[in-house]
Amino acid sequence: MTTSEPIDIAPAASEAALRLIVAECFGVEVPTFQGEGPSGGHPALFIRLSRCNLTCTKCDTKYTWDWSQFDLRKESTKRTAGDLLAWATSSPVELVVITGGEPLLQQARLVPLIQGLLAAGKRVEFETNGTLPPVPELVVDGVRFNVSPKIASFGIDEVKSVVPAALEAFAASGRAAFKFVASSVADLDHIAELADTHRLAPVWVMPEGTTADAITATTRVLADAVAARHWYFTTRLHVMAFADARGR
Ligand code: SF4
Numbered sequence: 001m002t003t004s005e006p007i008d009i010a011p012a013a014s015e016a017a018l019r020l021i022v023a024e025c026f027g028v029e030v031p032t033f034q035g036e037g038p039s040g041g042h043p044a045l046f047i048r049l050s051r052c053n054l055t056c057t058k059c060d061t062k063y064t065w066d067w068s069q070f071d072l073r074k075e076s077t078k079r080t081a082g083d084l085l086a087w088a089t090s091s092p093v094e095l096v097v098i099t100g101g102e103p104l105l106q107q108a109r110l111v112p113l114i115q116g117l118l119a120a121g122k123r124v125e126f127e128t129n130g131t132l133p134p135v136p137e138l139v140v141d142g143v144r145f146n147v148s149p150k151i152a153s154f155g156i157d158e159v160k161s162v163v164p165a166a167l168e169a170f171a172a173s174g175r176a177a178f179k180f181v182a183s184s185v186a187d188l189d190h191i192a193e194l195a196d197t198h199r200l201a202p203v204w205v206m207p208e209g210t211t212a213d214a215i216t217a218t219t220r221v222l223a224d225a226v227a228a229r230h231w232y233f234t235t236r237l238h239v240m241a242f243a244d245a246r247g248r
Contacts, residue, residue, distance in 0.1 A: 018109050019078040023050040023064045023101065026247040028091045035238030037146045037179050037204055039125060044095040045088055050076035052102040054129055057155025058181075060210055064101035081113035089120045099127035104134060111137045118142045130178075131161065133169035145176040149194065153187050154208070167198045179234065183208040183218055185225045192229065204232040212240050 026032065027045035034044035050072060052065035059066075063075045088096050096117050098110065103126055115137075117124055123142045126134075130147040147170045150161040170176040178200040180191045188205065195203050205226045207218035215236055226233045242248035 018112070019080050020084065020106055020109055020113070021050045021076050022079045022084070023048040023061070023076050024247055025084070025087055027093060028087060030248070031093070032248050033237055033241070034095060034097055034125070035236050035241075036127075036206055037125075037234050038144070038177050038232075039095060040234050040237055042095050043093045044097050044125075045091055045093050046097045046099060047084060047088070049098065049100045049103045049106055051105055052100055052129070053105060053131060054102065054150060054156055054161055056150050056161075058208065059155075061101060081109075081116060084113055085116040085120070088117060088122060094121070094123055095125065096122045097125045097127060102129050102132070104128050104132040107132070107135050107138060111135070114138060114140075114143065129161065130170060131163045131166050133166045134173065139173045139175060143175060145170055145173065146179050147176045147200075148179045148181065148206075151180065151182075151187060151190055151194070153183055153190075154181055162194065164198055167200060171199055171201070177202055177204055177232075179204040179206055181206050181208050182222055184221065188222065188225050188229065202232055203229075204234055206234045206236060209236065210239060210244060212243070215239055 025047050031043065034040055034042045048061070048064065050064045063070045103110065114124055118140070125144045125146055127146050127148065130149045134145065149167065150156045152158050178195065180203065182188055182191060182205050191203065191205070194200065205222060207215050207222055209215035209218050219235065223233065238248055
């Protein structure tokens with residue numbers, strides 16, 4: 001059985017409490033790309049926050065939330081916004097991806113970091129599961145949300161993973177792309193229902209797979225049906241390029 005721990009997402013009062021729980025940062029010392037979605041192939045820096053509010057069976061970052069398999073105290077560190085800002089601005093790369101886990105669990109504490117990144121000329125993308133509506137301070141120029149609602153075939157109860165009010169807040173923001181992981185044409189039918197019900201656009205589809213061979217195979221299963229719906233299609237460039245290397 002997998003478990004995730006609830007964390008305090010209330011606005012913090014002291015500087016110590018303002019620290020973010022971080023799993024890893026990468027892209028400065030060893031350059032890399034955004035591997036997925038609308039900015040796929042763009043040079044990018046990554047700040048991966050720890051903890052998640054879901055427990056997807058097919059999750060490939062369980063080291064951010066699964067206490068039954070990982071000691072999250074060893075898998076994460078607490079870092080200040082100033083520390084993370086100094087790290088990101090040491091690189092000329094413009095795009096900073098804030099991912100997880102579920103990064104918006106810590107969104108109140110993220111606001112100073114995002115404001116600092118934007119002031120430094122960076123642009124920011126959040127990779128979010130779409131269950132938590134963004135605070136207004138994050139819905140600003142220079143920020144995009146790659147919203148990835150997890151469907152049942154990814155190993156999660158959609159009662160938990162599909163939150164209508166949150167999805168509608170992202171859709172209304174005008175700053176969201178909806179990126180669904182799919183493994184079959186039947187998944188695409190279900191994604192169409194969700195997109196229609198919650199008025200989600202644009203829809204991006206990403207083939208499930210954690211190896212280049214699996215991604216290639218699923219891409220071929222899905223491609224015609226994605227094209228027929230006039231949706232966008234993305235690969236997982238980091239898997240194709242770097243296999244399962246962590247921190248790439
Ligand atoms: S929402 Fe994302 S990070 Fe959280 S358990 Fe699911 S796949 Fe993993």
